[in-house]
Amino acid sequence: MGYENIRVEKRGKVGLITLDRPKALNALCAALVAELSTALDAFEEDEKIGCVVLTGSAKAFAAGADIKEMQPLDFTQAYLTDLITPWDRVARNRKPIIAAVAGYALGGGCELAMMCDFIIAADTAKFGQPEITLGTMPGAGGTQRLTRFVGKSKAMEMCLTGRMMDAEEAERCGLVSRVVAADDLIDEALKAAEKIADFSLPVVMLTKESVNRAYETTLAEGIRFERRVFHATFATHDQNEGMTAFLEKRSPQFENK
Numbered sequence: 001m002g003y004e005n006i007r008v009e010k011r012g013k014v015g016l017i018t019l020d021r022p023k024a025l026n027a028l029c030a031a032l033v034a035e036l037s038t039a040l041d042a043f044e045e046d047e048k049i050g051c052v053v054l055t056g057s058a059k060a061f062a063a064g065a066d067i068k069e070m071q072p073l074d075f076t077q078a079y080l081t082d083l084i085t086p087w088d089r090v091a092r093n094r095k096p097i098i099a100a101v102a103g104y105a106l107g108g109g110c111e112l113a114m115m116c117d118f119i120i121a122a123d124t125a126k127f128g129q130p131e132i133t134l135g136t137m138p139g140a141g142g143t144q145r146l147t148r149f150v151g152k153s154k155a156m157e158m159c160l161t162g163r164m165m166d167a168e169e170a171e172r173c174g175l176v177s178r179v180v181a182a183d184d185l186i187d188e189a190l191k192a193a194e195k196i197a198d199f200s201l202p203v204v205m206l207t208k209e210s211v212n213r214a215y216e217t218t219l220a221e222g223i224r225f226e227r228r229v230f231h232a233t234f235a236t237h238d239q240n241e242g243m244t245a246f247l248e249k250r251s252p253q254f255e256n257k
């Protein structure tokens with residue numbers, strides 16, 4: 001399909017989605033979010049794709065939900081149209097998604113990055129939840145995911161004051177997995193994605209599911225879940241192949257089964 005607000009490419013086993021709405025700093029209008037969902041559906045169905053990278057431009061990953069679209073809405077319209085709910089598509093993706101963030105990741109842009117499995121940040125990245133300055137508040141997980149990433153004090157400060165966090169602070173407090181030079185951002189994200197995509201896809205997906213369980217359950221239940229999923233990997237061809245290859249001192253040939 002032809003996309004107007006994003007660019008979609010395949011790089012070997014990696015799907016690369018670039019938010020591409022420069023005139024509005026990649027503000028997340030409804031059309032962009034719909035295109036993003038369609039692209040993710042296609043990569044999810046594509047057996048050859050093992051990991052997705054989501055990125056924006058050098059200036060902005062995304063400057064938030066589209067304020068021009070939201071400004072005229074009243075409560076009833078926002079509620080009845082279930083404003084922004086389609087964004088959850090990113091969080092529901094079963095294959096891993098890496099957010100490669102340069103420049104602004106604000107409001108819904110920060111929330112979108114946090115819906116991904118991990119964030120690699122350029123040294124130019126700036127994260128923030130400035131909704132309070134617009135007379136509203138985060139609505140796509142900002143108060144919840146940011147708090148889990150960085151703890152109550154920082155999340156509260158960011159949501160209540162709208163203060164932005166630079167890349168170094170974001171790494172220090174665990175919002176991003178690492179910071180790289182802006183020029184290396186895409187290469188580094190693709191390298192990490194290629195590495196993931198070379199592993200056994202079912203085992204990668206089980207691992208993602210297990211890490212995510214840590215956010216949703218008690219430690220004891222999470223550990224029980226992990227143990228069962230770990231046992232389940234022994235039902236795969238790829239577990240046998242991985243361990244056999246190690247003992248035979250060769251590279252494993254995973255077959256995603």
Ligand code: DAK
Pocket residue numbers: 023024025027028063064065066067068078083084085104106107108109130131134138139140
């Ligand atoms: N929406 C629409 N247009 C935007 C935009 C946005 N979020 N951000 C920037 N733009 C547009 C600007 O209007 C400008 O367009 P023109 O005037 O040239 O036509 C163009 O992008 C360039 O922006 P600037 O001229 O402002 O560029 P600067 O470099 O001077 O400043 C900036 C960059 C990122 C600091 C600034 O643009 C800015 O503060 N942008 C707004 C950031 C922001 O407040 N983001 C939060 C938006 S609220 C919900 C779930 C989620 C949400 C809501 C509901 N539900 C489930 C119900 C999410 C809400 C948000 O994200």
